[in-house]
Amino acid sequence: SALKRTSSSTGGHILRRDFSSESGPNRKVAVLGAAGGIGQPLALLMKLNPLVSHLSLYDIAGTPGVAADVSHINTRSEVKGYAGEENLAEALDGADIVIIPAGVPRKPGMTRDDLFNINAGIVKSLCTAIAKYCPHALVNMISNPVNSTVPIAAEVFKKAGTYDEKRLFGVTTLDVVRAKTFYAGKAKVPVAGVNVPVVGGHAGVTILPLFSQATPKANLPHEEIIALTKRTQDGGTEVVEAKAGKGSATLSMAYAGAIFADACLKGLNGVPDVVECSYVQSTITELPFFASKVRLGKNGVEEVLGLGALSDFEKEGLEKLKPELQSSIEKGIKFASQS
Numbered sequence: 001s002a003l004k005r006t007s008s009s010t011g012g013h014i015l016r017r018d019f020s021s022e023s024g025p026n027r028k029v030a031v032l033g034a035a036g037g038i039g040q041p042l043a044l045l046m047k048l049n050p051l052v053s054h055l056s057l058y059d060i061a062g063t064p065g066v067a068a069d070v071s072h073i074n075t076r077s078e079v080k081g082y083a084g085e086e087n088l089a090e091a092l093d094g095a096d097i098v099i100i101p102a103g104v105p106r107k108p109g110m111t112r113d114d115l116f117n118i119n120a121g122i123v124k125s126l127c128t129a130i131a132k133y134c135p136h137a138l139v140n141m142i143s144n145p146v147n148s149t150v151p152i153a154a155e156v157f158k159k160a161g162t163y164d165e166k167r168l169f170g171v172t173t174l175d176v177v178r179a180k181t182f183y184a185g186k187a188k189v190p191v192a193g194v195n196v197p198v199v200g201g202h203a204g205v206t207i208l209p210l211f212s213q214a215t216p217k218a219n220l221p222h223e224e225i226i227a228l229t230k231r232t233q234d235g236g237t238e239v240v241e242a243k244a245g246k247g248s249a250t251l252s253m254a255y256a257g258a259i260f261a262d263a264c265l266k267g268l269n270g271v272p273d274v275v276e277c278s279y280v281q282s283t284i285t286e287l288p289f290f291a292s293k294v295r296l297g298k299n300g301v302e303e304v305l306g307l308g309a310l311s312d313f314e315k316e317g318l319e320k321l322k323p324e325l326q327s328s329i330e331k332g333i334k335f336a337s338q339s
């Protein structure tokens with residue numbers, strides 16, 4: 001059923017695992033930017049995941065400390081820290097999944113696109129290394145602006161001759177996490193059972209939560225749907241403002257990143273019906289990259305699922321987001337093809 005198909009992302013299992021479990025195939029997960037605000041708690045959560053056998057923590061500096069710390073946790077994976085570009089090859093070698101939270105975060109007053117000038121170059125150089133050292137890895141792109149960094153990664157991989165659209169993901173799970181939390185609050189239902197697809201992209205109006213498809217159904221008044229939509233779209237800004245110059249979401253993002261990586265691992269391991277929203281190469285609209293529900297499997301994307309029935313408000317939102325998303329995609333492609 002539709003409910004079952006989308007139920008993989010409730011997430012509560014992450015902290016309820018049997019930590020002594022050591023079953024399953026060897027899986028190496030590399031985190032690039034592992035000493036950062038997202039990277040550190042994400043390293044912790046990946047260390048708690050029994051599907052991981054090798055955890056590789058890379059950053060330009062600081063990773064020996066993070067790796068030593070996390071490595072003392074008595075769970076399955078063997079942890080290694082790598083600092084500096086000269087160690088990137090070894091950090092990536094044999095990786096099944098590469099998670100990229102490397103790059104600068106927003107400060108109040110900035111848009112995600114304001115990060116482009118710094119983060120585009122970082123993502124480009126990291127993806128160049130991925131193409132060289134682990135071309136078959138699933139890439140989970142967290143670095144902003146996601147709407148552009150995913151197209152940059154695709155171009156880098158195309159140039160290197162390693163591009164496989166099934167293996168490149170923009171991580172939009174935090175939008176889903178927020179939509180679920182905010183919806184549960186308004187609908188007064190237990191959050192653990194809530195599902196809300198979020199489609200489009202990952203910035204402002206390009207984030208389009210589909211509350212008309214939210215379960216359990218709550219029949220909220222239209223004004224509340226408008227407010228929930230806006231709060232989901234502005235969720236990142238809410239955190240940036242509350243942190244007042246000290247960065248953007250790190251803890252909730254680490255949680256969301258861990259949920260998405262776990263879904264990728266399950267897909268690789270052949271678990272059926274693993275569905276998450278993600279920003280991927282897509283033909284469900286005229287835009288070349290688009291976030292929607294995606295079924296994950298042994299090769300990454302198994303199927304990009306359609307949008308389903310939209311309310312008039314969501315149809316309007318979909319048309320409104322297309323110009324911005326299109327231009328962010330073009331900006332990424334242009335950067336990668338010119339430099």
Ligand code: NAD
Binds near residue numbers: 035
């Ligand atoms: P941060 O500054 O705390 O950490 C970033 C880390 O990246 C630092 O440790 C830094 O040394 C490292 N880094 C910089 N250049 C690097 C390189 N070339 N190779 C490897 N590591 C490098 O920032 P943060 O709060 O962790 O955020 C990281 C990124 O994630 C930002 O771009 C932010 O906008 C983005 N983000 C995305 C989402 C999402 O939903 N997709 C959510 C939150 C944050």
Ligand code: LMR
Binds near residue numbers: 105235236
């Ligand atoms: C988020 O949604 O929290 C991230 O994209 C970080 C940001 O800049 O808002």
